[in-house]
Amino acid sequence: MATKNDIKVMLVDDHTLFRNGLKTLLSGMDGVSVLAEAANGEEFLHQLEAALPDIVLLDIAMPVMDGVEAATMALKQYPELKIITLSMYGDEAYYNKMVEAGVRGFILKDSDIREVETAIKTVFDGRTYFSQELLQALLAGLRTEPGIEKYDLSEREIEVIQQVCDGKSNMEIADDMCISKRTVEKHRANIMEKTHCKNTASLVIFAVKNNLYEVR
Numbered sequence: 235m236a237t238k239n240d241i242k243v244m245l246v247d248d249h250t251l252f253r254n255g256l257k258t259l260l261s262g263m264d265g266v267s268v269l270a271e272a273a274n275g276e277e278f279l280h281q282l283e284a285a286l287p288d289i290v291l292l293d294i295a296m297p298v299m300d301g302v303e304a305a306t307m308a309l310k311q312y313p314e315l316k317i318i319t320l321s322m323y324g325d326e327a328y329y330n331k332m333v334e335a336g337v338r339g340f341i342l343k344d345s346d347i348r349e350v351e352t353a354i355k356t357v358f359d360g361r362t363y364f365s366q367e368l369l370q371a372l373l374a375g376l377r378t379e380p381g382i383e384k385y386d387l388s389e390r391e392i393e394v395i396q397q398v399c400d401g402k403s404n405m406e407i408a409d410d411m412c413i414s415k416r417t418v419e420k421h422r423a424n425i426m427e428k429t430h431c432k433n434t435a436s437l438v439i440f441a442v443k444n445n446l447y448e449v450r
């Protein structure tokens with residue numbers, strides 16, 4: 235039974251069977267409830283006018299309006315909206331566009347429900363989530379960019395990047411590195427400026443492309 239403290243999720247996918255199956259699985263999850271559903275990007279944007287969810291699980295390939303356009307429009311209007319992309323193998327060409335839009339997470343549509351739960355709770359807590367399988371697929375399709383030294387990243391900053399890629403919060407990074415949370419925040423600000431990354435998701439892709447993070 236849903237409670238007011240539940241993480242409220244909106245499901246956006248054009249396949250009714252998939253959507254119903256995911257809704258059933260989420261309904262059995264503690265602390266999570268399904269607020270609304272939509273079958274395409276246009277329906278999704280209309281649903282947002284009625285009620286804002288805590289998390290959106292958004293498919294990329296949909297009729298009428300796809301996930302890229304829908305995410306871009308939604309995040310322009312609601313910048314704090316937390317969107318997790320539902321991806322299939324072969325969707326890698328869309329990842330950069332989704333990251334540019336401000337999407338907070340990427341999981342494969344055939345992920346175990348435990349990973350879906352982890353992704354929802356991680357993104358709800360303000361962090362970014364990437365499926366490790368998805369990062370492997372992304373890495374396979376990317377060429378390493380030469381000249382990483384041009385970004386002038388220090389060893390400390392590279393360590394922070396690696397911890398960010400592990401999905402750790404600023405406080406967790408501070409504890410692991412025995413530094414203050416404020417120092418971590420300063421490192422992150424410097425990293426974003428040096429790498430020209432707009433958000434955490436783009437920083438993860440940057441790290442993977444430049445072999446700064448080893449996908450496990």
